[in-house]
Amino acid sequence: MYIPSHFAENRPDQLHRIMREHPLGVLVTQGTGGLDADHLPFEFDPDVGPHGLLSAHVARSNPLWQRCLTGTQVMVVFRGAQAYVSTNWYPTKHESHQQVPTWNYEVVHAQGILTVRDEERFVRRIVARLTRRHEVGEHRPWRMGDSTPEFIDGMLRNIVGLEIGVTSLVGKSKLSQNKALRDRSGAADELQARGHDELAQRMRPAEGS
Incomplete structure (x- = not known):
């Protein structure tokens, strides 16, 4: 990934935030058939290993x-x-007509070593963690206990767990940092007016900066 220095995101807390707030990751692999990509929701534990552990x-x-x-x-x-x-x-x-359009974004590339976890206990735990996390905003959060044990057991037999011990995290936050403050603020205002609240918030300089 090409990363100009002014777009480099090296802060662990921000890298972890992007992964936590946008957990649907693209798992890129390469085999005898070439490159492939799977879109999977991940759980990230930053406290395991030097750079954290991904589970799916x-x-x-x-x-x-x-x-x-x-x-x-x-x-x-x-x-x-x-x-x-x-x-x-x-x-x-x-004023000058010397600007061009662009695309702003945040992204993290997590490289690591895959471990296949074909164990009922592991897949039960990862499914429980994922549903607990993503059901928290529901009026009545779904739990595995809402279904019969036979149904859940059958579903769990049909999935296989994955762990990825992260070896490196590379981040990029392209947020108009290379623009004048009033241009950056103007773009943020327009993005917010169009419903891109999260990106607009990230583009606004922190107070005191």
């Missing part, structure tokens, strides 16, 4: 877990807030 699961019918054996090097891409930015949103464009 796939359908047993997905050939990924047999094609990419334990020890395979993989990459997971987490894309955060993103949107198109028009030159019309920059005040200086109307």
Whole structure:
């Protein structure tokens, strides 16, 4: 990934935030058939290993877990807030006409080593963690206990767990840091007006900076 120095995101707390707030990662693998990508919701534990641990699961019918054996090097891409930015949103464009459109975004590339976890206890735990996390905003959060044990047991037999011991995290936050403050603020205002609240918030300089 090309990362100009002014867009480099090296702060662990921000890298973890992007992964936590946008957990649907793209698992990129390479085998004899070439490159492949699977879109999976991940759980991230920053306290395991030097750079953290990613956990997920796939359908047993997905050939990924047999094609990419334990020890395979993989990459997971987490894309955060993103949107198109028009030159019309920059005040200086109307003065000098020396601006071009762009696309702002946040992204993290997590590289690591894959471990296949074909164990009932592991997949039960990861499913419980995922549902507990993502059901928290529901009026009546779903739990595995809401279904019969026979049904849940059957579903768990049809999935296989994955762990990725992260070896490196590389981040990029392209948020108009290379623009004048009024251009950056103007673009943020327009993005917020169009419903891109998260990206607009990230583009606004922190107070005191």
